[in-house]
Amino acid sequence: MPSPNSSSAGNPRSVLDRQTQENATDLPSFYSPRSRPLREDDGIATSLRLDRDELCLSSITPQSISNSALTSTDDVNLPPPPPSLLSPAFTPPVTPGTTTPTLLAEGQPRGVPVDSSIPSGGCGIKRPKLLDTLPEVQCIVRARIPTVSGTEMFLHLYTNNVDNKEHLAIVFGPHIRSKSLDAPRDGETEMDRMVRGAYTGRLYPGRTKSGMVGASSSTAGDPVEEIPAPSGPPLVRIHSECYTGETAWSARCDCGEQLDEAARLMSLPTAVNGGIIIYLRQEGRGIGLGEKLKAYNLQDLGSDTVEANLLLRHPADARSYGLATAMLLDLGQKEIRLLTNNPDKIRAVEGPNREIRVTERVAMVPLSWKGKGGFRSREVEGYLKTKIEKMGHMLDMGGL
Known part of the structure; x- marks a missing residue:
């Protein structure tokens, strides 16, 4: 496997990437910016493809995130993202006390x-x-x-x-x-x-x-709408x-x-x-855009999304x-x-x-967790981790 700093010209992998970008995604065009599907040799791509309906955060390790750092032939010289914030042992909760889900x-x-x-x-x-x-x-x-x-x-x-x-x-x-x-x-x-x-x-x-x-005048002669x-x-x-x-x-x-x-x-x-x-x-879980941007600065200073709102004297969710x-x-x-x-x-x-x-x-379920494109970043991982751990959010990984 070539190193991140090697040239992609003539590389079979770059040809595969172009084919994958053209053929692998089935998302409609209103997704903006368009997401990039995972590669065959990305660290977690194999496990996603094997059993994506049972994927949980426990399969996303810091090492696997680091292995998937390459994003395109245009940014091969960029450094890999920081290690994942999500512990290898961390698994999001699922809905308790419910019966077998309905399949439509x-x-x-x-x-x-x-x-x-x-x-x-x-x-x-x-x-x-x-x-x-x-x-x-x-x-x-x-x-x-x-x-x-x-x-x-x-x-x-x-x-x-x-x-x-x-x-x-x-x-x-x-x-x-x-x-x-x-x-x-x-x-x-x-x-x-x-x-x-x-x-x-x-x-x-x-x-x-x-x-x-x-209505104020007769509807006779108007086309009748047949609605299922x-x-x-x-x-x-x-x-x-x-x-x-x-x-x-x-x-x-x-x-x-x-x-x-x-x-x-x-x-x-x-x-x-x-x-x-x-x-x-x-906007901003009810605190407004200006306060939300202040919360972003607090997050860059080390707070999570809940702590930032509280430091600004707002509820965690208003x-x-x-x-x-x-x-x-x-x-x-x-x-x-x-x-x-x-x-x-x-x-x-x-x-x-x-x-x-x-x-x-x-x-x-985030698209990247299902192997259907999406995106990853250190910030969004911390955001999702906080919602699950501190705000009680649940995920049923077989839900889609």
Whole structure:
């Protein structure tokens, strides 16, 4: 095997790398920046390929991370990353007290059944602080978004009575609709309804009627939208805004990767029950972008993510999920499959009176742990380690 400082010209390995880059990844084009699949001779690639569904952190050792330091023929002269922060004996916990996971259609993520009404229901040991009453929300506009992966989704923009932020619901599937958006409003015309997204079917040049029941003019003659009935609850991701991870390509967290992966799972042809990403504008686990950047500096000084927040006199996690519950109810959802590694989020999303029931928890496993590209860095390893050890996050490695 050539040394990291040797030339890659004419090297069979570089030819294999180019072929692997072109052929091995099956991720859609909206992943940015595009991830690089692991090589055959990377330290952990063999074990990933042999049994990736049972992969756990115990197979990722400092030596294996060091062996996988080479990233491309363009950066062979870069030094290897620091040793892994994860102990060879460290294995992330899995959901306790649950039955055999349900296997859906091919390509769909496996869900572990959960029940927050019983202590052993796999919903965390914390008692999240819940609002006495849910916030009032209203969807004020909806628009169809064709994505670069070839699928379509509907972006819903919500206002509420508890903050001045505009929260979003990214909806996959035509059968999921907003009650507050579809409700008729005094004095509006059919064009008003179509412009704010309260229509059925698709818009097209020259269309004059919204097709909604209760609209101001007759719907006779409008095309009828045939929507397949769902066979179960949709897959739901409650995602908090992360400018650094989603826009600035930060390797301190995996938020951007999680958002992309949630969208990919919900846009699969087998996702017949649709999907919803509730995008909450609560940057930095609720402390805001400015304080989050201060926390990054504290992390560079030696603190982990939890310690940095506490040193800034913030809670370890200042987020609230009452808005997510209210938005899901507005979208007509009473039962959901929740895509999360945080079991405490289950009870928080269900609402003060269990207005919504989470029937299954679906693990969000980092892509690099499954041998499907992704990325590694010293910072993200420390970030994931802290979430598991100090915040109770769980992973079911066979979940995808």
